[in-house]
Amino acid sequence: MAGPRNISVSEASRPVLPRHAKLKYDETRKVWVILAPERVLAPDEIAVEVLQLCNGERKVGDVADQLAAKYAAPREAILADVIAMLQDLADKGFLTEAREKTS
Amino acid sequence: MSDVLGNPVIPPDASDSLAVLEKSRATAETFGIPLAVLLEITHRCPLQCPYCSNPVELDRSGKELTTDEWKKVLSELAEIGVLQVHFSGGEPTARKDLVELVKHASDVGLYTNLITSAVLLTREKLGELADAGLCHVQISFQGIEESLADRVAGYKGGHRKKLEVAKWTRELDLPLTVNAVMHRQNLHQLPDIIQMSVDLDADRLEVANVQYYGWALKNRAALMPTVAQLDECTEIVEAARERLKGRLTIDYVVPDYYALRPKKCMGGWGRQFFNISPAGKVLPCHAAESITGLDFESVRSNHSIAWIWQNSEAFNRYRGTGWMKEPCKSCEFREIDFGGCRCQAFALTGDAANTDPACALSPLHETIFKQAEAEAEGETNRFLYRNFAGGTLESENGA
Numbered sequence: 001m002a003g004p005r006n007i008s009v010s011e012a013s014r015p016v017l018p019r020h021a022k023l024k025y026d027e028t029r030k031v032w033v034i035l036a037p038e039r040v041l042a043p044d045e046i047a048v049e050v051l052q053l054c055n056g057e058r059k060v061g062d063v064a065d066q067l068a069a070k071y072a073a074p075r076e077a078i079l080a081d082v083i084a085m086l087q088d089l090a091d092k093g094f095l096t097e098a099r100e101k102t103s
Numbered sequence: 104m105s106d107v108l109g110n111p112v113i114p115p116d117a118s119d120s121l122a123v124l125e126k127s128r129a130t131a132e133t134f135g136i137p138l139a140v141l142l143e144i145t146h147r148c149p150l151q152c153p154y155c156s157n158p159v160e161l162d163r164s165g166k167e168l169t170t171d172e173w174k175k176v177l178s179e180l181a182e183i184g185v186l187q188v189h190f191s192g193g194e195p196t197a198r199k200d201l202v203e204l205v206k207h208a209s210d211v212g213l214y215t216n217l218i219t220s221a222v223l224l225t226r227e228k229l230g231e232l233a234d235a236g237l238c239h240v241q242i243s244f245q246g247i248e249e250s251l252a253d254r255v256a257g258y259k260g261g262h263r264k265k266l267e268v269a270k271w272t273r274e275l276d277l278p279l280t281v282n283a284v285m286h287r288q289n290l291h292q293l294p295d296i297i298q299m300s301v302d303l304d305a306d307r308l309e310v311a312n313v314q315y316y317g318w319a320l321k322n323r324a325a326l327m328p329t330v331a332q333l334d335e336c337t338e339i340v341e342a343a344r345e346r347l348k349g350r351l352t353i354d355y356v357v358p359d360y361y362a363l364r365p366k367k368c369m370g371g372w373g374r375q376f377f378n379i380s381p382a383g384k385v386l387p388c389h390a391a392e393s394i395t396g397l398d399f400e401s402v403r404s405n406h407s408i409a410w411i412w413q414n415s416e417a418f419n420r421y422r423g424t425g426w427m428k429e430p431c432k433s434c435e436f437r438e439i440d441f442g443g444c445r446c447q448a449f450a451l452t453g454d455a456a457n458t459d460p461a462c463a464l465s466p467l468h469e470t471i472f473k474q475a476e477a478e479a480e481g482e483t484n485r486f487l488y489r490n491f492a493g494g495t496l497e498s499e500n501g502a
Contacts (some may be wrong), residue, residue, distance in 0.1 A: 019238075019276070020163045020239055020277065027182065028183070028184025035186055035187060035214040036276050037280060037306065037307060038139070038187075038216065038239070038280070038307070040139070040186055051484065073354075091348070092347075092352075093306050093352065
């Protein structure tokens, strides 16, 4: 993987999918998928939205801000969900972080 | 190796927001086009592993699909909804056009895995493959100790080269899977193979016990582990999975000889897997050509791949449960394991429609289990090496 192992996702993380995990819309099955080594994951709608915002520059906190505003939902709850989803992805080895981050 | 591809492995901790598609989508209900396809682009290989998953009757290079034919296949696969392709063999890097094929696969949107013995790769070639869009490299290892690993592969210097290529793979930032095929003569090295995978910075390790068809069936007496070895193997894998969670994913393929229930081979015949042979045959499993009397259609025919998958006689012959005889026919597990493996049923009973003898309900189960047990305790360690000449017996002194 591009980044260190055992990534711990926090509000200050700037995660991004590594080059070997590809988010793609599957035209045949009409679902979003994450293509990974010998795996095809089916992220749900929220996961897709979060991953589209994770570009290696945007902080997880900013992602939560945007989603909280968009859905008029409590930021803390959204942040917790976003971190949990990203951590799950990181634990599977399908998430990396911008290298220059300090946290 | 290929059994791992054929039998989708479900990570135990898949959460709801990131479900594994193989599980959540009922491809089995509709025979939808598989998510991943295995491309055996050549049967040529410098290694001679005695458990090779290729058929005993290998396709010679003159029969291989051309570069343009493979490109057409790749475009067609992408168009009908295949998401991933595995470039395999034989040794896929034995084909001079591999970079071009990987590039084309990437261009049409396919996720590309390379399944390789690694011994023919240079750092430059691996770099070219990465630039062409290769997403993932899987390297086979035959053991941890050079003398044994090279002896199993029938290739001097192979193990050392594999270690080097594994290093290059990670330097190029490509994810690495270590594939370790396990049998009686190397199972004692499993703990060290797990550690080697960690040291090589691999993401995945496939601990694949030999499945006994084709070449492996010919070598069964030299490969079959004892029950005690297998029990220990399972314990080692389970402990390592726990210890290395988040660091190394371990996929585990268990051998079925000592099981009571057969494996759901290929996820069921014609349900979620097909592969394409070097000569372009579209097959329900990489060993399917061992079943005589089945006519497999080629991508060179005037039928599309989707048509062959949906309609060809060979794919429909053992689909579902309609073809079953007793004891499968009335068995409560018939839609769970689909009667096990058709190739194994054919190889061991002479009829692919019989119950796989790995199943305790097969009238042959007891006999075959006893035979395997006896072989496992035996002294036969000489290999019959895989080659185009139908195999060569290892010399007495192991060379």
